[in-house]
Amino acid sequence: MTDSALLYSFRRCPYAMRARMALICCQLSIRVREVALKDKPAELLALNPKGTVPVLVSGDTLLTESLDIMLWATEQSSLPAAAALKQQVPASLALITANDEGFKPWLDKYKYFDRHPQFDQNYYRDNACEFIADLENRLSHSTMLLGEAVSLADLAIFPFVRQFAGVEPGWLAARYPNVARWLDSHLASKAFSACMYKYPLYQLQGDTLPLVLAQE
Ligand SMILES: N[C@@H](CCC(=O)N[C@@H](CS)C(=O)NCC(=O)O)C(=O)O
Known part of the structure; x- marks a missing residue:
């Protein structure tokens, strides 16, 4: 399941940082969507009406609190680092x-x-x-x-x-x-270097595709 897990994140947010650190230390493969807090994608707000990051989605699991994401990460991994955490x-x-x-x-x-x-x-x-x-x-x-x-x-x-x-x-x-x-x-x-990797901004809004099609 973790291969399809998705994290909505904001690079400088300390809550998102702690979630990314746990996911990285547990060596989980996660897709990251870097969002702009001033221009949140509609899909993020639909997933988390609180409007906060981090948010993790994996199958039926939806986590909107950084601590829950950290605990989830330790449960997904059988590595010694996860056991230590x-x-x-x-x-x-x-x-x-x-x-x-x-x-x-x-x-x-x-x-x-x-x-x-x-x-x-x-x-x-x-x-x-x-x-x-x-x-x-x-x-x-x-x-x-x-x-x-x-x-x-x-x-x-x-x-x-x-x-x-x-x-x-x-x-x-x-x-x-x-x-x-x-x-x-x-x-x-090394984990922190990975944590601070600069992802391009994820900008896809819920209505982007229909708007593009409507213009053609
Ligand atoms: N209790 C939440 C707090 C998360 C939080 O407050 N994140 C901030 C960014 S550091 C946020 O998304 N704020 C919403 C905003 O600025 O619009 C958690 O632990 O995940």
């Missing part, structure tokens, strides 16, 4: 929830502080750093967040820490060296 799922999910519900909203405010003038940028950064400090503590004891092996938590969280690191280049590395080392190891991986 399947370990510590409850611990991974707890950390990912802390990322998505705790860290991510502060990250957005830190990044777009000019849209949130109630406080200054440092205030938002300080709040985001509660989560970063927890990661630093974990990574001072182990190479990856939940031990020595790459877990779902690592793959799901590093795209968001990448965004954090990009707001003020050099700031993270100077204060959280273990997080910076961990982030760099993911950014330097």
Whole structure:
């Protein structure tokens, strides 16, 4: 089934990145449709009325949450890498929830502080750093967040820490060296290079073909 699986994706979206990372680490063969968030194909909106990416379609399976796609990927593969990702799922999910519900909203405010003038940028950064400090503590004891092996938590969280690191280049590395080392190891991986491959934009709209035919 996985040969026919299709992923609607957006290259710079951290949720889509984590889904692509899991699919790549599990070595699944997936067709990718890179969409423009400002001009979403009608078929994507029909599949996912929430209008978000990533979305995965495989046979009767339709997944519209990045975490579900990650878990699905680990179930489709019998590779050791997938087995490793399947370990510590409850611990991974707890950390990912802390990322998505705790860290991510502060990250957005830190990044777009000019849209949130109630406080200054440092205030938002300080709040985001509660989560970063927890990661630093974990990574001072182990190479990856939940031990020595790459877990779902690592793959799901590093795209968001990448965004954090990009707001003020050099700031993270100077204060959280273990997080910076961990982030760099993911950014330097072959899997991440594959994850960031630049696909041409998928532009086919639901009504493109009939319009073309009508003009002839
Ligand atoms: N909970 C969703 C969140 C996905 C999400 O918010 N993706 C963003 C892009 S990073 C999106 O598609 N936003 C819709 C838009 O910008 O129109 C998931 O984990 O897949």
